[in-house]
Amino acid sequence: MRPKIYPQLPPPFNQIPRYPILYHEPSPIHPLPTLSHTSTTTRTPPIPRISIFAKREDQGSPLACAGNKYRKLEYIIPDILSQTPTYYYHESHPATKPLPGPATILVTEGALQSNHTVQVAALARKLGLKALVLLNRDTGGGYKTSSAPECFAQTGNVQINRLLGAEIRMYNANNPEATDAQPVLDELTKSGQRPYWIPGGASLHSLGGLGYARAAFEIAAQEKEAQLGGSGRFDFIFVACGSGSTVAGLISGFKLLEKLRRSSGEASWDRGSRNIIGILTSPTRPQNYHEERVLRFARRAGELIGLLDAEMEVTMEDVHLDDRFVGDGYGVIDDETRKALSLMAETEGIVLDPVYTAKVAAGMMHWVHSEEMTKYAPEHGLQEVNVLFIHTGGQAALSAYFDRI
Structure with missing residues (x-):
């Protein structure tokens, strides 16, 4: 061997x-x-x-649907699991501020068929956390060019996200959440959750x-x-x-x-x-x-x-x-x-x-x-x-x- x-x-x-x-x-x-x-x-x-x-x-x-995002997430997990996670970021809100305790839910975004969202959802299951994924129908043209758009929005990675137990919220370009997730993070915080935001593709994260x-x-x-x-x-x-x-x-x-x-x-x-x-x-x-x-x-x-x-x-x-x-x-x-x-x-x-x-x-x-x-x-x-x-x-x-x- x-x-x-x-x-x-x-x-x-x-x-x-x-x-x-x-x-x-x-x-x-x-x-x-x-x-x-x-x-x-x-x-x-x-x-x-x-x-x-x-x-x-x-x-x-x-883990589910192995791919390149898991490599990136390996270096982000220690912060997610820390007693004082420090990364809480969105492009529209570039300030970094600590969460008041360990993260309880991972939140991320992507296109309808995003591989990244599936890997974040699978990671949440691995860590015993909740997962919420924001899926944008208007990212790219996959949904619009499909001959069966409703099927496109239910199969593939969308289906796997559901199987992993992630909460899914779908948006289009007219929804504010399509460009700014901060209201969603604020909503979760008010409900008693400690959301850890992972930008699409994990690239905007400082450890990405x-x-x-x-x-x-x-x-x-x-x-x-x-x-x-x-x-x-x-x-x-x-x-x-x-x-x-x-x-x-x-x-x-x-x-x-x-x-x-x-x-x-x-x-x-x-x-x-x-x-x-x-x-x-x-x-x-x-x-x-x-x-x-x-x-x-x-x-x-x-x-x-x-x-x-x-x-x-x-x-x-x-x-x-x-x-x-x-x-x-x-x-x-x-x-x-x-x-x-x-x-x-x-x-x-x-x-x-x-x-x-x-x-x-x-x-x-x-x-x-x-x-x-x-x-x-x-x-x-x-x-x-x-x-x-x-x-x-x-x-x-x-x-x-x-x-x-």
Whole structure:
């Protein structure tokens, strides 16, 4: 049996409280041989060889609908469980103030088919707390483009939220709660509850980027075990960029890792930075908005984990986002998304989700055949390029899209 890998984190990163809800062993990284072979042989020219792997975050936790949000929540739980939780925040009310005792209910928001809300609800069950989720029908176009909108609002992640015992409140763009949850939090407080607010995607939480900073160290450890060809590491890492802290955490984590390797004289550091490509999943905001947001989150995480001057060490040059695969709207399936779902299922037997990972797969396959990757190999003296696709979960939403897949 192979030894389990535990990422070795440096101080002060390893001193930040974390409540484990992932499996003890890292989420697996699986080679995708059929997709790799097809990608290489259909390229012009067929050199470099493309080796594609998937990190299965959808297999990372025993809790319901495993996915990327559980990593973020691990670093938030210690505050939730403390006697004086200090995080009580909404974009419209940026002040931080303590709760007068341990949290009794977790409150969060998202689109109708939000993966994040399900993971928060499952976490509440794990911690013995109540859960309230605010679901906005007008976030993206999934509800509006469905041929059976009432079914869309009852199946998939909505159904799982109900199964988990979460209270569900649905809104549309005309409801004040769609943009400001403060009245709901005030209502709960007046009823004797102590609500702990977790912003959508957990990215606005001050600790939201730490989970994927840790994942960077985990991936680096798995690279060594995998004995990759070419550079010996993943040259390109593709991941969804929605609220932004998954990409940001990876950026800050790899930045710190490379800094440590450089200072220790490790030979591999001089290969340059890994290419972390965030595939945007919503066209509602321009790319530069997301880039600035990711940079802000990456610097915030960097300061916490040990980058002494995150403002200088993490720059816009580290942020690579691609908005070519957002489609017609958040949660809207277009032809490219549909083809990517089918391609991954038919070649590797892997089921993606229609909102995030299918768009990432579409973007990744475009990059695999692009001039950027063709140029990258000779510039770095490589005959083989290693590509990592991060599967962030979300398959439970598929049933809501029964009419479009």
